[in-house]
Amino acid sequence: MSDPELGDVFGPSGDGDDPELVQLLTPEGERREHPDYAADLDDEAIAGLYRDLVLTRRIDTEATALQRQGELGIWASLLGQEAAQIGSGRAMLPQDFAFPTYREHGVAWCRGVDPLYLLGLFRGVDQGGWDPRETGFGLYTIVIGAQTLHATGYAMGLQRDGVVGSGDESRDAGVIAYFGDGATSQGDVNEAFIWASVFNAPVVFFCQNNQWAISEPIERQTRIPLYQRALGFGFPGVRVDGNDVLACYAVTQAALRRAREGSGPTFVEAYTYRMGAHTTSDDPTRYRLNDELDRWKAKDPIARVKAYLHTTTAADDQFFEGVEQEADELATHVREGCLGMPDPHVLDIFDQVYAEQTPELAEQKEQYAAYLSSFEGAH
Amino acid sequence: MAQITMAKALTNGLRAAMEADPTVLIMGEDVGKLGGVFRVTDGLQKDFGEERVIDTPLAESGILGTAVGLAMRGYRPVCEIQFDGFVYPAYDQIVSQVAKLHFRSQGKLPMPIVVRIPFGGGIGAVEHHSESPEAQFAHTAGLKVVAVANPVDAYWMIQQAIASDDPVVFFEPKRRYWEKAELDESVEPVPLHSSRVVREGNDVTVLTYGPMVKTALEAAIAASEEGRSLEVIDLRTLSPLDMGPVAASVRKTGHVVVVHEAVVNLGMGAEIAARISESCFYSLEAPVLRVGGFDTPYPPSRVEEEYLPDLDRVLDAVDRSLAF
Numbered sequence: 001m002s003d004p005e006l007g008d009v010f011g012p013s014g015d016g017d018d019p020e021l022v023q024l025l026t027p028e029g030e031r032r033e034h035p036d037y038a039a040d041l042d043d044e045a046i047a048g049l050y051r052d053l054v055l056t057r058r059i060d061t062e063a064t065a066l067q068r069q070g071e072l073g074i075w076a077s078l079l080g081q082e083a084a085q086i087g088s089g090r091a092m093l094p095q096d097f098a099f100p101t102y103r104e105h106g107v108a109w110c111r112g113v114d115p116l117y118l119l120g121l122f123r124g125v126d127q128g129g130w131d132p133r134e135t136g137f138g139l140y141t142i143v144i145g146a147q148t149l150h151a152t153g154y155a156m157g158l159q160r161d162g163v164v165g166s167g168d169e170s171r172d173a174g175v176i177a178y179f180g181d182g183a184t185s186q187g188d189v190n191e192a193f194i195w196a197s198v199f200n201a202p203v204v205f206f207c208q209n210n211q212w213a214i215s216e217p218i219e220r221q222t223r224i225p226l227y228q229r230a231l232g233f234g235f236p237g238v239r240v241d242g243n244d245v246l247a248c249y250a251v252t253q254a255a256l257r258r259a260r261e262g263s264g265p266t267f268v269e270a271y272t273y274r275m276g277a278h279t280t281s282d283d284p285t286r287y288r289l290n291d292e293l294d295r296w297k298a299k300d301p302i303a304r305v306k307a308y309l310h311t312t313t314a315a316d317d318q319f320f321e322g323v324e325q326e327a328d329e330l331a332t333h334v335r336e337g338c339l340g341m342p343d344p345h346v347l348d349i350f351d352q353v354y355a356e357q358t359p360e361l362a363e364q365k366e367q368y369a370a371y372l373s374s375f376e377g378a379h
Numbered sequence: 380m381a382q383i384t385m386a387k388a389l390t391n392g393l394r395a396a397m398e399a400d401p402t403v404l405i406m407g408e409d410v411g412k413l414g415g416v417f418r419v420t421d422g423l424q425k426d427f428g429e430e431r432v433i434d435t436p437l438a439e440s441g442i443l444g445t446a447v448g449l450a451m452r453g454y455r456p457v458c459e460i461q462f463d464g465f466v467y468p469a470y471d472q473i474v475s476q477v478a479k480l481h482f483r484s485q486g487k488l489p490m491p492i493v494v495r496i497p498f499g500g501g502i503g504a505v506e507h508h509s510e511s512p513e514a515q516f517a518h519t520a521g522l523k524v525v526a527v528a529n530p531v532d533a534y535w536m537i538q539q540a541i542a543s544d545d546p547v548v549f550f551e552p553k554r555r556y557w558e559k560a561e562l563d564e565s566v567e568p569v570p571l572h573s574s575r576v577v578r579e580g581n582d583v584t585v586l587t588y589g590p591m592v593k594t595a596l597e598a599a600i601a602a603s604e605e606g607r608s609l610e611v612i613d614l615r616t617l618s619p620l621d622m623g624p625v626a627a628s629v630r631k632t633g634h635v636v637v638v639h640e641a642v643v644n645l646g647m648g649a650e651i652a653a654r655i656s657e658s659c660f661y662s663l664e665a666p667v668l669r670v671g672g673f674d675t676p677y678p679p680s681r682v683e684e685e686y687l688p689d690l691d692r693v694l695d696a697v698d699r700s701l702a703f
Contacts, residue, residue: 139480
């Protein structure tokens with residue numbers, strides 16, 4: 001099934017001509033005004049976002065290389081989606097909580113999660129080593145869309161704790177549920193929309209529409225622009241240029257404010273592009289054309305911020321060199337930390353299943369320990 | 380002392396848990412104003428409010444998925460699945476999320492969630508309302524699974540399940556909701572994950588749980604009239620199993636019959652038989668026999684009495700075991 005007219009529906013040009021696309025920084029690095037959204041950021045803060053973008057991409061590059069060298073089992077690259085993640089992640093307050101998919105490396109960065117924890121999951125040493133409560137960043141969720149319900153439930157917990165709409169900005173909190181365009185076809189995601197709507201839960205549904213669910217294009221998931229679905233569920237939806245970090249920041253900040261003040265959920269469709277493969281196991285040359293990739297490269301999320309900082313002289317060469325140096329140091333940290341990660345011990349898995357260990361599992365552990373020790377001294 | 384039904388005992392147990400701990404929430408379809416289709420949550424929303432007794436949208440995955448988030452925020456959700464056959468939309472959240480989050484987070488995210496499931500047949504219901512899916516949950520690492528058989532256990536076990544820091548799938552035999560017993564709340568309960576001899580005997584051990592405990596006890600009475608002494612054990616806990624009382628009984632009788640409504644193929648009886656053969660091999664005088672539902676979907680209710688194990692089929696297995 002191919003309907004050429006759908007192209008008009010799905011494909012805002014991304015160059016700012018689409019009146020429904022919130023854009024505050026053009027691909028050329030020029031700032032734009034929007035009647036509803038503004039990023040309350042000075043040049044120093046924008047330089048800070050640039051640093052986040054560069055460092056996040058460097059983590060991703062290094063992880064991909066480590067996978068190619070056999071150090072990670074698999075890696076899900078965020079290449080191209082840095083602005084959507086950094087913009088939304090930096091809009092969060094410490095008391096907010098994010099529920100990620102398995103690709104939110106940039107949001108993890110914003111929440112202070114050491115990237116080594118992310119690598120640990122893909123290396124197979126654990127299944128998520130960071131502390132979700134301490135960081136306000138949930139565990140990576142691989143079953144598509146399941147986390148949107150967790151986010152909604154957590155948001156309902158915030159309501160019950162009296163930290164929604166209390167008027168105390170230092171306490172009031174919101175939740176972001178991250179998911180992709182493919183996930184919008186999942187029952188769980190649609191259930192999450194309904195629950196959040198009827199309970200007026202303080203959750204922002206942040207959809208990174210990167211155009212591809214592995215090999216399936218967005219046309220296989222929807223016949224209307226995704227953000228327009230929100231209306232049917234009873235809350236506002238907005239489409240933002242997902243490669244524009246300022247717009248992602250401003251739109252998410254507004255949506256989170258709305259959540260924290262008790263006005264309910266918002267759907268944000270960050271219109272972006274997965275510039276890499278789905279994961280390191282994927283081969284996108286089998287299903288998409290290079291010229292599509294080339295078109296999106298012209299909208300690179302980092303290049304436009306750099307252009308802005310350059311042309312406005314908000315940052316000098318020393319700044320850019322400093323960020324590059326920091327990226328090199330981070331890459332070293334990621335590489336050495338990955339190689340230095342100890343393997344888990346098999347006997348520990350028996351102790352992590354339950355809060356209260358069962359006698360039968362304790363016995364199974366004991367039997368396996370005895371089996372292992374029977375090899376001691378053997379040749 | 381007044382008699383109390385199992386349904387009412389569950390209500391009282393839920394009420395006691397909610398009074399003891401303000402983080403306990405009840406969620407489900409029709410659990411609020413209606414008090415649940417079996418009235419197990421009757422009056423709780425009136426007394427504890429809509430914030431704690433939540434009438435949810437009609438979406439089982441949503442119930443369990445939001446319960447995960449509430450648990451992460453420090454709550455103890457008690458989720459009602461209206462009928463056994465409706466749990467499958469929530470199966471992914473239960474098996475992939477609820478059961479695994481403690482493990483995946485190395486204990487940082489405990490999941491103190493209770494999933495209440497009215498289960499089993501015998502009430503003349505239409506399809507999807509009479510199933511026994513307990514083995515599918517007992518097979519999942521990270522879950523604990525129990526089944527209640529009488530009002531006294533119902534009162535205590537629901538409170539113990541709610542107090543557990545692990546997720547508990549809590550099976551309630553719907554055809555026994557209206558069975559009555561005396562409940563003395565001053566008597567200390569036994570631990571949640573323990574099995575119990577409910578009738579002593581010497582000739583054959585009958586292992587069962589949930590709705591079949593009553594059937595097994597009736598069979599034991601009938602057998603005694605023929606001079607046969609059946610020992611009946613109410614397993615109560617299906618994951619973990621409590622094999623201590625089972626092994627002690629098997630060593631005494633040498634004959635075992637496992638009874639459940641669920642289909643025999645890969646049912647709880649299969650695991651129990653394997654464990655008995657591992658631990659009591661030299662005590663066995665006969666193979667462990669299983670009595671259960673046939674390996675068919677649950678049938679139309681006009682033949683369910685044939686499908687469900689009854690007193691005669693239990694006694695038939697007892698005869699076969701003793702004749703071996």
